[in-house]
Amino acid sequence: MAASRDLSVLFDPASVAVLGASDDESKYGNWISVQALRMAGSRPVHLINRRAQPVLGWPTYRTLAEAPGPVELVVIAVPAAGFEPAVDDALRAGARAIVGITAGFAELGPDGRAVQERVAQRVRAAGALLLGPNCLGVADSTTGLTLASNPLPPGGVSLLSQSGNMALELSQVLAGHGLGFARFASLGNQADLAAADLILSCTTHPGTELIAVYCEDFGDGRAFVAAAAEATRVGKPVLLLTVGGSAGSVRGARSHTGALTSDSAVIDAACRAAGVYRVASPRELANLAGALCGGSPGGGLALAGGPLGGGPPSGGPFGGGPPSGGPFRVGRTLGGGPGAVRVRRVAVLADGGGHGALACDLLEAAGLAVPEFPPALATELRGQLPPSAAVSNPVDLAGARDISTFARVLAAMLGSAEVDGALVTGYFGGYGEYGPALASAEVAVAGAMADQARSHGKPVAVHTMYPDSPAARVLAERGVPVFGAVEDAARTLALLGSGGTVTVVAPPPVAPPVTADGYWDARQLLAEAGVEFPAAALITTADQADSAAADRAARAAAEIGYPVVLKALGLPHKSDAGGVALGLTGQEELRAAFADMSDRLSAPGYCVEAMADLTGGVELIAGVRTDPRFGPVAMVGLGGVFTEVLADVAFALAPVSAATAKQLLTGLRSAALLRGVRGRPPVDLDAAAALIAVVTQVAAAHPEIAELEVNPLLATPHRALGLDARIVLA
Template sequence: MTAVLPRAGRDADVLFDPSSVAVVGASDDESKYGNWIAVQALRMLGRRPVHLVNRRGGTVLGRPAARSLAELAEPVELVVVAVPAAGFEAAVDDALAAGARAVVGITAGFAELGAEGRALQQRVTERVRSAGAVLLGPNCLGVADSTTGLTLASNPLPSGTVSLLSQSGNMALELSGFLTGHGLGFARFASLGNQADVGVADLIRSCTRHAGTELIAVYCEDFGDGREFTDAAAQARRAGKPVVLLTVGGSAASVRGAASHTGSLTSDSDVIDAACRAAGVYRVATPRELADLAATLRQQGPVEVRRVAVLADGGGHASVAADVTEAAGLAVPEFSPRLSDALRRELPPSAGVRNPIDLAGAGEQDITSFTRVLEVTLAEPDTDAVLMTGYFGGYREYGERLGAGELATAHRIADLVRGQGKPVVVHTMRADSPAARALAERGVPVFGAVEQAARALALLGSAPAPEAPAAVPAPAEPVTDDGYWSSRALFAAAGVPFPDGARVTTAAEAVAAAERIGYPVVLKAEGLLHKSDAGGVALGLSTADELRAALADMHARLRAPGYTVEAMADLRDTVELIAGVRRDPRFGPVVMVGLGGVFTEVLADVAFALAPVDQAGAEQLLRSLRAAALLTGARGRPPVDVPAAARVVATISALAAAHPEIAELEINPLLAAPGRVTALDARIVLADD
């Protein structure tokens, strides 16, 4: 697992503002990384010393090249290593001997290739740490910082206020194109590579401290210590620097690709979503979405958007924009009579004023109507944001006078948006027009497709403020037995309510237990993962004879090591839930709740959160289910005891957090009823040693 800075004397900040730089493996061969990095490095001459190193000496790119770092007359603070894998270890040793505080490993051929490469990577990493230095990579594409003039990436990147931390160099190049389209660029860029030493969490913390960074964009395939990532991202969000994440894990194919790309261990997409919610991280699906959201966040910062007013200069655009906005999960509510009347006073009689707004030709007659209508709409308390769509930007094609008025209107719109404090996004058929460029340059996001604009608004409200983490319990005595009865006892000792029951091995013991508990009873076979499917559960046994017969039949078929006799639960007015925790290799214990019983896998109505959760967090999870109406009373049913169910979820999440030896635990079903909850099954899976 990736180590986390800081250690004594080690600081990731040195990667971005070194006093001097050397490129080991600098080359004249334009097909090699050593050439690409050296070309960019030489752009820094005059700002800091830059040394080129090639084992043959001579000249590289027209400048003298040292044969080794030992030939240099002064220490070098940052060394980029771009040599074949066989020479990487020796090159790192030379860098440390030359006084390097930071090493950037461009070289590939380590953990991504298997055990032997992983061992070499670990050996080199330990040497770097022992020297008090830091290592970025290996298998990375460099580092850059526009605020310090550092240019050690393989390609030039536009300057701006977005810091990008990426495990893919090409992703950075694609993103730079999208950001440039919104008038944005990079404050910093760091290629993560294999994260052998410096990890994504370390770099997020460094960017949080960095005055030139306003937004942190992350493309990550392997989070290393996922809890450190979550903590670092939450700190960044609280510091006013939103984190936007693009990652993989949504398909088996993407997981395979990540494994072959950097030897990455990916996490399930649901787990990543849970981490994002905990940290207030925005999650996007594509590089374009990332750039679109960055532009929208730049305008107003993180805000909650639910109710959107659509402003169009044509009926078709108005209707389509309303449809795509609602399809993105936002509401386009009908305006109040007060707002509709105010809009009617600004527009011709044929205009639409109920939401969406259709200017119905007002733009051609008076281009300033856009500003007046927008001002009235933004002033409405029930309007969270405005999506403007249609032909704005194209009116200049009708003549110089209209074009000049359109450009002036764009300036006034930008000023109005700045003063109102509500998000406004613009879709136009003429996204490259002077008016559209004027809007974008003044911070109003402009899109060439209306669905992009709607999606950007939807994403804007997708990441609430970071959650306050629940207290992590102290480690408990390790569990060594994961049998059903032991699992049940562990849960019960923590306060989870179960029906009265007893473990038995013979018919006589079973009958004695039933007589103590009271008929009817349930008989369960131990040692089965899915008891019901295997015929390991017999319900409603009302007499001793029925119990003996069921036990004989079950034992003949299953030869279970033991059985339990339990009181028959009251099933009236109940909802079956599932509550469980599994341990993710990167993010640790993750709690899951959903509809339980036989519906768990069929309906897949589940919600996830990082464990532990408190009762309030557990209740929020339960109420987020698609079928939450069943819990609160649907179609005349009485509401169930949601707080009691939440207490059980919180209890088992704390139990899992206190027992790192437990890989999975689960209660399915957990019966929720009015005034009570009852656990009917318990399962624990211990982690492999």
């Protein structure tokens, strides 16, 4: 488990003060004071105003020193010029936690960052905590703490946001799904407390059932991963909304690995390692949270064990909000650990051909499969439906007049081992408009559909043109997420399979540093770790005439056995510079290639290497690049000359296990080449995966290596070996 800081004083202080309290409704000091006074009956609240004028009808004090009794948590909402002295006043008054509402620090440039860092160091030296600065406050519905700029309904979601306005939007869209909040923390500039600290504190918070995060700067990315992984392990899903995709952080990379790695790809890799659900918008976050939690209109995931919920009942100090359901850990009945809802193959149930076809397109665009049903299931469905109904997937009810058909067909689909989940789309929810009898029947069928989803333990999402109908409300209340847009239903099902499983591998011990970055050095480093390379010999040219070096190369080639490869050393891209001669079949060809390279390249040395048999093999790339936030990141993909052209690559935090490496390989677009296609034999995936795992272990053990790469890595039907290697030192 990751190391945790005790944040109890931040979320459950014995007393609080607002420094910068104001009667001006346009100021944060006023907004925070309004919220602070809501808890005046449960803990001492002191308002500090340098003029000592009443605020909101309450008396104020000029300084914290004048306030009666100790103050554990101080919220500071003063102009930037007064922030540092205000922090000093708070620390002198014995504050153990400070919330900095004030803006105007690191976000403005180096001078502001210097002040921010100086203040943070002072706070840490005093043994206190600092949230922010440049934030909207903090709240905890389980302790009655209301020190955020806006009121929030209670519930089971802990919302952590680096952006203030994004926090407000997320709180609104989540509340719109009937979801309330256990905790809220506005991260701001993260001068002291970072997202990782807040996530880790939520893992042991009884009221937190789900953690929603908006973060732009992860700081220590590995700390974030460790905290999120711990939350995943204890069954508290982490949903992340972030920005990225810029290539700015990798413009200086000099290898294929660096050139093909983007910020967004690294964040995706971090999310996969920690089991985090990465979403693309506030709406996606709310839809997924609604599917994982109890809530309306999104409902909660109808799996055995009840909807994820918990938290305080409605009517608490946050005000309003629906009561939450019982505690639930996603994946409790599905296997794979908390949060592991593995949705890959989806059955589509529609009451119209157009809706069914569109749902299939959207599901496949979201990365899911809509496979043809096995014959046994198709036969079972054929017996329940009119002759004109489609039963191969999607299923089109084709005007089936018995509304109970929805529940029976759904039960049959979910009962198949070939189905991981289902999407129902179309008119269901609107049949009740045709009369009271049909309305009653539709509500009953909705309950039966929810029962089927729960009993089979598989996710079901419902898209309906009538999301506010009685039947839709029954589905939502019984834990089946309901959507007014089919694309939201499809995307949410896809997101359910994107997180919940931790794959973080502990880093190896730090090894003695590497000081040389040539091909031979990279080859030797990897070979000592267990990576197989073709037999080879090093030919140095220092202090030798070209003829003597050529003689040594010829003798080495004779010992290795022809055909051989001649490689010039000391070149960033040997092939591009004409520093590689392949398939040399005898001494005459070898000497000619050596003479040509000597004339053109003035290389400090050469490598004579056995020519690998490429028959039946596939060239791959295995690389590791050190990301400034998340540390070593592994890249696996199609290699050789196609690496940058096709960009068929996958990423994971390094080191990776052989099992994870194999998953990366089989997830490539070109994976069919590895499994064998058009008469080509399948390659030894286990051998390739084991070699990739070793490369990532070596890179992770050497923090001085910025990039490490084996390209090509030749995977054959019987083994895997490296054909070239490259080191870039930090």
